[in-house]
Amino acid sequence: MQIVIALFDRFASLDAVGPYQVFTHLPGAKVIFSSERAGLVCDESGSLALRAEASYQDVPSPDVILVPGGPGQAGQMAPSPLTDWLIAADKTSTWTTSVCTGSLILASAGLLAGREATTYWTAHGELGRLGATPRQERYVFDGKYVTSAGVSAGIDMALALCGKIAGDDVAQQIQLGIEYDPQPPYSAGSPATAPSAVVAALSAASRFGRD
């Protein structure tokens, strides 16, 4: 099973590496980072560079596609080399997935039209404008399309997807293997639970405004 994670300039590193760490323990899976051109791709801060070992053309028909988000999402909307590849690769994929604002890229490629999906918490309105039906969920399965909420949600989505692909026992082994027993020191991970001043500060800084 080939799993391709698409990278682009200014992606959010945890969007890609959270699911990667999960998938890399999936029996029989080969995870490949790809980008428009093979080579190093820098994240949103520029301090992290991940190697894309393949170009999009090198991996025309993955079994699983994963598109991360991050500030660079805005430069990847259709038409772009990424969305051209997505439209073609999606025709034969078993699962087409995203993390955070990666779902905006899927939607701009026309892959989420009329489908339920989720995204980063400030981008639900934008996802709706792109033709999907936004859902306030950690991750959303709609047919073969699986979208996740912001950044860290990709870990939850990837574990759930491993359960669908390989069964609950394997997914639970992967969860224990990464000791994923989260204990955040604050209850600030959702706009529903974070202090209102924290929500206001992040909303004000959002590229998408208040939704």
Added chain:
Amino acid sequence: MQIVIALFDRFASLDAVGPYQVFTHLPGAKVIFSSERAGLVCDESGSLALRAEASYQDVPSPDVILVPGGPGQAGQMAPSPLTDWLIAADKTSTWTTSVCTGSLILASAGLLAGREATTYWTAHGELGRLGATPRQERYVFDGKYVTSAGVSAGIDMALALCGKIAGDDVAQQIQLGIEYDPQPPYSAGSPATAPSAVVAALSAASRFGRD
């Protein structure tokens, strides 16, 4: 504030990138990946390669040191270029931290002698043999030494550390910024909650045996 994440061959990617994603949003922080030599460093599966932009010699006095774990930990125990650097850099660091079996490297360098610390759930016995006092906690602060449980625990530890460095409000903004509202699809992230067959399978595969 300079934060240096030490990389080595066969590290666990999420050990490094989880905290990286948190620290990169810390105001005034510059995060640098370093390794024995600057260049690409491959993770445990070999499919992921991260760029170390600095050698250890290039970053002799970080404010914060982070050592990840992973299967490659066994090759980094003292004496090694990594532990030589750690012993020197720790003399001036404000915080010396680890994720997963990274604490075994800190302990082998003599930095955790008599201190309370934690590590990957199968490695508590080994941590004790190396002179630390193992604690069954998600992360443990003992003076300036901060150690975390396995792989994903580095996210929790990094958020807690950001709270100590920059205050609760900043740490909560970072948490909401990465939408860290974890909702694992299973309750299998700890040996205390995972099904016994899952615990047995992982224990049998552990490099450290049953502790």
